[in-house]
Every structure is written in C-alpha cells, then in structure tokens.
Amino acid sequence: MTLDTRSTAEVVNAVLAKYQNDSSMLVGILQDIQAELNYLPREALEMTAEVLSIPLSRVYSVATFFKAFSLKPRGRHGIHVCMGTACHVRGAEKVLDRFQTELCACAGETTPDMKFTLETVNCVGACALGPVVVVDGEYEGQVTAEKVKSIIEGCK
C-alpha cells in the first residue's frame, strides 16, 4: 500500500490547487488528501506545510487532533463500528468485541494483510438502526454479534 513520492506529490499539489493554497481550508485540504491516499503520509504533511507557508507543527497538530485523520496506512476495507449511545444501549460493545476476535485486531488497528482496518466511531447518525456498522461507506443496521462473520466474509 505504499505510494511512491511522486504520486503523493501529485495528489497534494492537485488538492492544494483546488483550494487555491488557502491555509484556512487546512482541515478540508487534509481530508481531500486522505481521501485520495487512504492516509496522511509524512511527505504529504511536509509538502502541505511548505506550499501553504505554515509551520509543519500546525499541520501536524490538525492532523492528529481530528479523529478523521490517520497517519498510518489503512486497510482496503474500512469497518467502522458505531459506538454512539443508541448503539451502545442496544449492544454495540458485543458487536465490537466480536469484530476484534474475528479480525484479531483491536479497534484502531489494521490487519497485517492490510485487508481490514477496524475503527470505532462515536455516532454515524443512523441511531434508529442501532447497532450500526459502516463497511466501506455502506450502512449495516441492527447488527448482532452473530452477523459479524458474514459481514467480514462479504468484503471481497
């Protein structure tokens, strides 16, 4: 999943151009870069800081403050288990436990084969369906621990 520097540079330049090098749009810029590269590699952060003429520390502080950003490469399939209150009272903890057991990865980790990244999210705003799991952007409602295995197997 390592991307060579050139393609990282291309992505970063394209995104920065889209935002006309406006440093006030830093959060959006990093989101777009991450959407392309799957995570925020160090060189992307360095380039962003340089082009926007702001300290690397500021870019780094934003990239580490917000939950949406990852400085580590992520797996091909993103599994987000919603831990919002509505999901919690309907047993999200059990669902997460089962995902951790099945994938042998804790929340926030990527499986060694780079296939899955398991993450928790504090609410995806689909509370009526709780417990909710978002798999590659698709919502699965009323998930039970029993369904976990078939969800994982459904990822191709």
Added chain:
Amino acid sequence: MVVEKSGKRLNSASELELLREEIKRSASARTRTVTICCGTGCLAYGGAKVAQAFRDEIINRGLASEVEIKTTGCHGFCERGPLVVIRPENILYQRVKPADVPQVIDETVNGGKVIDRLLYTIPGTKQKVTYEHDVPFYKKQMRLVFGANGYIDPTVIEDYIGCGGYAALSKTLFEMTPDEVVDEVKKSGLRGRGGGGFATGAKWQSTREAHGDPKYVICNCDEGDPGAFMDRSLMEGNPHAIIEGMVIAAYAIGAHLGYIYIRNEYPVAVKHAEKAIAQAEAMGLLGENILGSGFSFSVKINRGGGAFVCGESTALMASVEGRVGEPRAKYIHTSEKGLWDQPTVLNNVETLANVPLIINRGAQWYSSIGTANSKGTKIFSLVGKVNNTGLIEVPMGITLEEIVYGIGGGIPKNKKFKAIQTGGPSGGCLPASKLDMPVDFDELTRAGSMMGSGAMIVMDEDNCMVDIARYFLSFLEGESCGKCVPCREGLKRMRQILDRIISGQGQPDDIELLENLSETLTWGALCGLGGGAANPIMSTLRYFREEYEAHIIEKRCPAGVCKPLISYNIINEKCPNCTLCIKACPAGAITGQGKKLPVILDQVKCTKCGACYDVCRLGAVEVR
C-alpha cells in the same frame, strides 16, 4: 437540472412567484406521486434499490408522464423502512422490497387498491393502518419543520419552491428592514436548537449591533452528539430551508459570507448542501444581488474532522479557520468577536430551518405553540429500547410519556422502562417517575438533564446505569481537547473510579468522590463540554443511586451488564439441549452431555460475551 429547466436567474419577487405557479401547474398534471424515503435509515434497508425498481417499472409501462417517482429525505419513521408513500392519498407502505414494486404499480398506483400486506400494523393488535397521517407514530406529532422532508426531492430546488420555499426570503428582502426581521425572531421566542437554548433573536441583535465588518453567519451541522441525527436528516432532506434561513439571518445582521460546518461523517449531507448552494446561486437566490434586491450573500461549506468539541462555538470557529478545534474562554462573545475576530452568528441547522416558518406565518402564530419559555416545536431522535424508533417533531410541552408510549409505542419485548437519556453526553438520565414531565428547555434543566440537540435514548431494565455513566465519561474523556485541567484530569479520574466500581473494586467513599469531582468540573471547566460532562454522573447518582450501591457494596450488577460482576448459567430445567448456544459460543465454553442431557457451561473458559444468552429463545440461559 433546475437551471436547465427554467434556464434563467430570478431577478425579482414576482419572477419567483411566477415560477412557483408554473411548478404547481406542471405538478398537478400528474395524477400520482410515489415518494420513496432515501434517508440514511431507509437506504440501509435498501431504499435506493426500491426507488430504482419504481423508476424502471414506470418507464417500462410508459407511465412516466402520469406518475412521478420521487426520492426524498428522511420521513422519520426509520424503524419500518424502506418507506413508500403514494400521494395524494398518502397511502403508506413499509418494509417495501424491490420485488413488491410491480404489484404496487398494478394495484395501488393504477387501480387505487390498497395492498394489505405492505401496510403498517399497530404492534400488539392486528389493526392495519392505510394512511400515513393515521399511523400513531405520526399522528401525535406536529411536523412543521420536518414535514416537508417527505414531499420534496432535496436535489431539486423546484420541489422546495413548489412547497412555498424562498417566499420568506423574498418577503424579508422586499418587505422588511433588518431590524424588523430581528424583532420578528425575537417576538417568536425561538431558542437555539443546538443545545444551549439561547434566544436566537437576542443573538442576532447583538451581532447586528456589534462593531466590525465583515460579519459572518455560520450554520452548525457538526452534530457530534451520539444519539442525535436530526441535523443530518434536515440537511440531507431539505437543505434549501437551511440556506433560506441563513440568508435571512445574514440580511438581519448584515453579513455577506456564511459557512456551513458539516461533519465529514455525513457525506450525503455534504453532497446535498453543495448541490443546493449551486442551484440557489444559479437561480439568483444566493450570491450576488439576490432576487434583484441588491443584497448579496454567499455560502461556503466546511467539513468537520470528527471532533465532538467542535460543537462548541469557539472550537468550531477555530476549526473553520483551519486550526485545531480548541475552545477559548468566552469573555467576549462570539457575536462580537467570532470567526477571524469578527462579529459572527452561529446557529444550529434546526434553528435556521425554523426561521422561514416564523417569517412566513408570523411571530404570533409561532409563539402560540409550546410552553411559556420554550416556543415552537422540537425534533427529537427517539432511539434505543423503544418500538418505533426514528425522528419525531413535537410541540414543546409534550410529556415524556406521550413521547415514549404514545409515539414510540412503548418498550420492546414487554420489558420495563428504566430511564430516558436526553441531551447527549452533557444531558442526564431521567427515571420512570419523571415520565409525566412536560418536555421543554427549563423543565429538563430543572430535572438535572438538558434539551441538548434533542437525543432521546430509551433504556429498559437490561441497561445498567453505572455502565451508561461510564460510557459517557469515556466518550467525553476521548473527546476532551485537553486544554483545561478540570476536564482533562477530572474526566480521566472519574472514569477510573467508575472502572473500579464496575470491576467490583468499588470503595465506600467512591460516590462522594464522584460528587466532588462533578462539582469541580461543572464550575471549573473552560467550555460547555467540560461544564456539562458531569451531568450524566450527577443525574444517575440522583435517580439510580441504589444501582451504584449494589455495585460497590454488594458487588453485584442488577441489570446483568458489567462483565466482572456477572456470570452466565444454563438453567437445566428449561434447556431442551438444542445446542444453539454451543454453536454460538466463540470460546468453546459450552459442551453437551449426550443426547438427552442438557448442556453445561464452563465458567473458566467463558468470556462473558453473552452470545449464548442472545441466541437462546427459551430463556434457558440466565445472567446473574
């Protein structure tokens, strides 16, 4: 698509009215409309496939000129999705599958016949309900802000205009002075729907009077509150109402640039807002010289990065400026020094969606709804252990009982109601004795909870209140920005104490310690996150103290939730040896004892995951 159709921008109020008439005429040419809910809930159940099936079927049968297929935003009744409503009769079909579509077209759309099996059945009875407005879930609601969601396609501006959209904007620009607008909002008694409940009119006035130019309007669609999704549904289902509210606010305070701050976790909301802005700009309802009035205002979208603290106004503004979302002390209000130190109005999505209603129908009408100090309606997300989950809009002053039992249809599986959590992580848990309480800003605060953004999470006897308190603490601990000591250290310490209680190591003075820390946090924290963080603890201690005591003194979890204090057992008398639990157990802790003898559970191997308890339908697995 609108631009292609109408082909021009609107340059006066009368041009807008002419277009509206034209839209209404062309809509009445079609005899029937099929609306398919494509809110997040219904989409998860396959709403998009149902919509596609309808489109294909209509084209195949050559009915496209008579029947309109419309995909709308969230209708609210997420529990029974995908929802299909056939208008003008308002026949409601629920749990519709693509395979049902040909029959619906044949019998209902063409033949006017109702298909019984797709109707909603009132739980506990065999009573079927044909029309949307007769379903108990909708019947007791007052859907002023949210109602339009079921009628309009959020990606088509003409739908909104056809429903009377942008009339309030044109009235504002051509018939009212900014002061009159502020006055009208003040008189309506509208209070901020994002949580604090600050008077919207007063906020607008102080921004209007503040020195400094430019001024800004920000719409807060960050909705980090776990359990709330009304902002999402409004932004996804009716973005133009929010944009209209923003332009009116901008006119009132004298701003020319605004931001919509949307969570990045809400991609559909981002997409619909982007589209709505482009459409409104193309039609001259946003941007330069709006409707030829000479007033200009544009809107940009800013995506949040998933930080709960960014719901706090100063943190949100820092984030819009491209900095870390840390709040600052508000010695000077953001209405005077907000975004880039300029006067800024920050309103929640729902607040702004209320504004066009107030302008259209007048402050007097608006203030006739609700209670003495809380006017209008409020959208709540009614979720958790309740039969009819979804979004509801009710007049302020309705009792909790009416919400949980009247609209929500009570607790599933005949379990007992235990508590309702309102107001998100800064709110509190209210017990059964508070069910007759009227819901408004002040009553909730008096009861030790708060309105917040309107999350209502119902809990039954299987939920442990100590566990819930710990849940909120660990959530807030993770979301605290860490800038001030009471929040950073206090939350961590409190979570550790609760961890100790849950693991059976609770000490007699733990409750007192929690109370002391709660007080410190309430008075000492820098921003609203820390200031409200102790509410879940204080409210559970106030109403469910005996549960804490059971954990600390008896080392017992009465609800059977806290793992270290419980054990799963198989009741031999009830067990038919069906072996379902053996298959479900991931730890191999359950073994059979031959054909006729019941199974046994090995307590050493058991990881207390509860899989056996969940699969056993005969109640042969008990939790102690």
